[in-house]
Amino acid sequence: MDVGILGGLAIGLVAIVGSVLLDGGDLRAFLNLPAFLIIFGGTVGATMVTTSFKDTIRLPRLVKMALFPRVSLRPDEVIATLVDFAQTARKEGILALHYRMSANGVDPFLAKGLELVIDGADETIVREIMQTAIHSMKSRHAKGVDIFGIMGGYAPTMGIIGTVMGLVHVLSKLGEGTDSLGRGIAMAFLATFYGIFSANVLFLPMSGNLKAKSEEEVQMREVIMEGVLGIQSGLNPHMLEQRLRSYFSAKAS
Known part of the structure; x- marks a missing residue:
């Protein structure tokens, strides 16, 4: 979690x-249930119009992904695995990697790249296929990031709409007496509070969280791709390790 x-x-x-x-x-x-319904109902409805019904109903799944992310690969473990495969390829040949992958649990993206190498695909094809897979993953993640960003943009506006509606309701009863005027105005402004709160404490931070997780996974896959290409080209395992470690350093700077 x-x-x-x-x-x-x-x-x-x-x-x-x-x-x-x-x-x-x-x-x-x-506590104001009508204001809550205006903010969250209106925000979800506007988001559905902006994106699509299919993307909007993924909200519970996106929240689950943010709270319970997949176990991410550690840079040291990825580098160690790639260097180990590079040593095997230099000593026993590329075909020996097939048996190594069968014997050990290998990340699916890494396995896909190594299978292309084993099948004899040239460097251009391997890079193109792996880059396409990375791009598809980025596009899929971007939809989730955008949904929460869109909700963060609409929520404050829905809050203003709710406040205006509340004020109209209060002022329409002004001639009946002023005893409840203050309470009515206060309740009307709760909609603005709900809108600003949900945008800045829930929706926008969730969008940023998913974006950070996506960038981390993209970085790891790019490093795996470079490792696979290094193995294919017969790069010295020590040199491959140095290249991959410098890649992480460059990303962090």
């Missing part, structure tokens, strides 16, 4: 709730 998401959300909620309590406020005053 990604404790960063839950921890960040908890800190944000504690800060807001704490500020209300320290100021002597009542948390029940921040």
Whole structure:
């Protein structure tokens, strides 16, 4: 589980709730079901129009992916595996990699690249196929990132719409008396609060989180591709290791 998401959300909620309590406020005053329905219903509806129904219904799955990401490969483990395969290829030949992959659990993307090499595909074909796979993954991830970004853009606007609707409702009853005027205005502004809160504490941070995870996976696949191409070209295992480690250093700088 990604404790960063839950921890960040908890800190944000504690800060807001704490500020209300320290100021002597009542948390029940921040509960408004109509405002909640306007913000989240309107935001999801607008997002569905902007993207598609198919992409929008993936929201629960995207949240699950953010909270429970796949076990990512560690750079040291990836480099060690690629160097080990490079040593096998130099000592026993490219075909020996087939038996090594069968005996050990290998990352599917790495296995796909090595299978192309074993099948005799030239460097251009191997690079093109692996780059296409990386591009497809980036495009798929970008949809999830964009959905939360779109929701983060619409939520504050929906909050303003909800506030205007609330004010119209309050002012329409102004002639009936002013006893509940203050409470009505306060309730109307809750919609703006919900919109700003959901955008800046939920939707936009979730978009950034998914983007960071996607960039990390893309980086790892690019390194795997370079390792496969190095194995194909017969690069010295030590030189391959240095190349891959420098690649990580360049990405981090």
